[in-house]
Amino acid sequence: MTSRGFARPRAALSGQVSVPGSKSVSNRAIVCAALALGESSLRGVAGGDDTERLLAAVQLLGAEVSRRDDTIVLRGPIDTSSTTELVLDAGLAGTTSRFLTAVAVLRSGRTTVTGEPGLLARPMGELHRLVRELGADVHGEREGYLPVTIEGLGVSPASGRSDLTRTLTARGDVSSQFISAIMMIAPMIGGVNIRLEGNVVSSDYLRMTARVMESFGVRVEFKKEIIEVTAANYRPTDFVVDADWSSASYAFAAVAIVGGSVRVPHLRAETTQPESQFLSVLESLGCTVRDLGDDKGVQVSRDPHHALTGVDVDMSTMSDLVPTLAAIAACASTETVIRGVGFIRSKESDRLGDLAAELEKCGIETVVMSDGIRIRPMPLRPAVLLPHHDHRLAMSLSLLGLREAGIKVEDAHVVSKSWPDFWESMSTGLQLSIVG
Incomplete structure (x- = not known):
């Protein structure tokens, strides 16, 4: 088994991350x-x-x-x-x-x-x-x-x-x-x-x-x-797949946690992907969002001197991003409540129970509810976290290392389920160091 994590950066992030198709x-x-x-x-x-x-x-x-x-x-x-x-x-x-x-x-x-x-x-x-x-x-x-x-x-x-x-x-x-x-x-x-x-x-x-x-x-x-x-x-056709909003969420979350700015090219705000609604959640957290249009994509930034605040939000339409938001919430200044997602307990993992267990290893207080999770940020502590064979838990939990040194994810290879180049794309695009 391989463990990996991101080293805590010394300055605000700046860069561009290319993501795969949806x-x-x-x-x-x-x-x-x-x-x-x-x-x-x-x-x-x-x-x-x-x-x-x-x-x-x-x-x-x-x-x-x-x-x-x-x-x-x-x-x-x-x-x-x-x-x-x-x-x-x-x-x-x-x-x-x-x-x-x-x-x-x-x-x-x-x-x-x-x-x-x-x-x-x-x-x-x-x-x-x-x-x-x-x-x-x-x-x-x-x-x-x-x-x-x-x-x-x-x-x-x-x-x-x-x-x-x-x-x-x-x-x-x-x-x-x-x-x-x-x-x-x-x-x-x-x-x-x-x-x-x-x-x-x-x-x-x-x-x-x-x-x-x-x-x-x-x-x-x-x-x-x-x-x-x-x-x-069905008629054969030439079809172009949009860039993936779920993958983009991890780059946006990194900037939300650390501060700075990131652009994801080829990301379209006008899309059938419901995860595009995550932009409004990022704004509520204290981020600034810009739709650059055409192939320039979307830019998300946060002033590291301004507070990252928790939110109370229904995530039922973009439930795959619950782990992403949970990672941001663990680094916020106030409590976050995620609602409307009781059904995600039968995903690749129990995305409420397993998520809560791993956050608690880092010192975060959580309460699992029938339809969601309550996250109370506390000082983070180093830990080796388990993704429970879930690519989205692995990618989301890895972001906690950007705030606290010594947080790594076991079975880091599970990201290959959806984004095989996750570690390399994030480290190259945002100048992050990977620790093993």
Whole structure:
């Protein structure tokens, strides 16, 4: 196991950090391209284990994948008529496993979706229920968990018929990825109307899914609590993936903690990524935000002589950034309360309980609530922190070393799940020293 951290800088930060493409957008674009008849080019696709797992899986499913510089060339569609039994290994990638479970519905053959132990512990019951309602047979070792085997419908590309449209009722209070997965295969099975039940978490991700689908020629309509996806053929296209706001948050957090200024190029304020809303949180913390436009990106700065103040904020629309905000909160002058995120206890880690445990190792007082966490900043102390196999905990907790020497993260390599170059990009862009 390798431990790493950032050395405490002697002065305010200044620099530019380049971040990868959005993993969320990349994964949706890969699925749509794999279902399209013809060649699509996807530029700026995220690196990292999750995306590589998905690309490997769509190749097994029959799509052709090649690379040209920073572009993925993907020729679809997958072979839905194949009766070959396949095993698709998603590793630790929750999004990949969910999207592949839905795509398996389209095949004639049996498809087993599996992964590493951390993924096998994450609940998938709602998705499996929806897949069964579409007519597929789903069975596994443990009900509602991976590994799972799907015996699909063996569908051919949709012919535009709408008489086959079916209606599903989906819970909105669990992962929106379950709904996104069904949305993306819906055009291929005659269309689906999805009625959302209860409070919808991460609803912005459903609109992201719709936007990507529309780029590939499929119409999606939102009508109050119903999402209507019509029968259609995906059309191949040239698609550009936005720079990733989740990755950018770590550079912004570093400046919030230390003071100074950072620019993230190619970051667009006008985006489908809900994490762009983090800019308003940064402003509440005491940072200054500038949208520079075009490819110049976004700049965040904080005067190190001005106080970094805590916030009381609902993070339900950008829950992946809860660990990022928690790291900033640990270095603030007043208490922070994060609300609306009880559902993140079933992410790559328990992102409330595990986060609290690691912050407390550094001397921070925390209270885990039913829907969030309360963070009371105290003097930090050196510690070696565990990321619990969670890339977002690793990247966020590493930032505490910018305030207190001797804080390091064990298993530093887990950042490869979404941003393999995290350590190098941050250290080069902000002139930070890495300690091991």
